[in-house]
Amino acid sequence: GNSVTQMEGPVTLSEEAFLTINCTYTATGYPSLFWYVQYPGEGLQLLLKATKADDKGSNKGFEATYRKETTSFHLEKGSVQVSDSAVYFCALNSGGYQKVTFGIGTKLQVIP
Amino acid sequence: EAGVTQFPSHSVIEKGQTVTLRCDPISGHDNLYWYRRVMGKEIKFLLHFVKESKQDESGMPNNRFLAERTGGTYSTLKVQPAELEDSGVYFCASSPRGYANTGELFFGEGSRLTVL
Numbered sequence: 365g366n367s368v369t370q371m372e373g374p375v376t377l378s379e380e381a382f383l384t385i386n387c388t389y390t391a392t393g394y395p396s397l398f399w400y401v402q403y404p405g406e407g408l409q410l411l412l413k414a415t416k417a418d419d420k421g422s423n424k425g426f427e428a429t430y431r432k433e434t435t436s437f438h439l440e441k442g443s444v445q446v447s448d449s450a451v452y453f454c455a456l457n458s459g460g461y462q463k464v465t466f467g468i469g470t471k472l473q474v475i476p
Numbered sequence: 477e478a479g480v481t482q483f484p485s486h487s488v489i490e491k492g493q494t495v496t497l498r499c500d501p502i503s504g505h506d507n508l509y510w511y512r513r514v515m516g517k518e519i520k521f522l523l524h525f526v527k528e529s530k531q532d533e534s535g536m537p538n539n540r541f542l543a544e545r546t547g548g549t550y551s552t553l554k555v556q557p558a559e560l561e562d563s564g565v566y567f568c569a570s571s572p573r574g575y576a577n578t579g580e581l582f583f584g585e586g587s588r589l590t591v592l
Contacts, residue, residue: 368518396579407480407583408519408567453519457579463521463532464579466511 366391368467370454376473377444385439385470387428387454395456397421397430397437398464402451411439411452444474478502480584482568488590494556497587501550501570507531508551509571509581510543514564522566525551537562558591565589 370387377383389397399411399421412421417432426441437454454467481500489495501508510522522541523533527548536543540559545551555562565588569581 372516398579400581400583405585407585408569408581409583410580413580455579463509463524463535464581465521466519468516468518469513 366395366456366458366465368454368456368465370452370467371470372468374471374473376475379446379474379476380443381474383439383441383444383448383472385452385454385472387437387439387467389435389437389454389456391435391456391458391465393458395458397428398455398457399426399428399437399439400453400455400466402453402469404450408453444472446474446476448472449474480568480570480582482566482584482587484587485585486588486590488592489558490592491560492557494554495558495589497553497555497566497568497589499551499553499568499584501568502582504572505570505582506548506573507571507575508545509569510551510553511567511569512564513567513586514561519567522553555589558589560591563589563591 367390396415398413400408401411402408412423414421414430420429451469453469457464483498508525513519521535524531525545542554565586567586569583
């Protein structure tokens with residue numbers, strides 16, 4: 365079956381530091397890949413996505429590239445802000461009416 | 477436009493009691509999903525409605541869980557009787573018709589269930 369593996373964290377960074385959150389996956393077929401983010405007191409929201417190999421998803425300064433050869437979709441940001449403090453979930457979907465499969469979530473805390 | 481709303485935000489019950497969680501999806505969204513996150517674990521799929529029909533309920537843990545979506549609008553998830561391992565955060569998500577194969581979901585804030 366499908367699965368997503370990501371670092372559990374928590375990850376604590378100083379403001380303006382570089383962020384990488386690793387994500388690898390196992391899936392049948394050619395899944396679409398996602399990063400969802402949950403800010404404190406809010407529901408999950410889609411941060412970015414990529415639907416095929418070598419696609420790069422980007423939003424709010426975050427980027428992730430769909431790497432089929434390494435089955436990875438690592439999330440990066442060059443300079444984090446305090447407002448980026450949240451839980452980040454890597455996820456995949458195999459299309460059709462397939463359920464979305466989530467990773468465990470990585471809590472990020474950015475300190476001033 | 478109102479987002480996905482869930483009620484209650486937090487429920488604390490004794491083992492053996494019954495709890496009903498409610499989800500109001502974004503107006504007009506045909507697809508409605510329930511997910512659950514047990515502490516320290518992944519967010520796990522429970523089931524998927526398309527309008528009032530259950531499209532996929534393969535993630536429902538056992539027959540103590542009952543989900544309904546009468547009229548294809550709001551949905552309820554009842555746990556009866558509740559057990560300790562049912563504790564967690566129950567997320568509802570919705571999406572418009574045609575989005576079911578995209579993986580893009582609009583989530584509510586979740587209902588935290590604590591079973592003592």
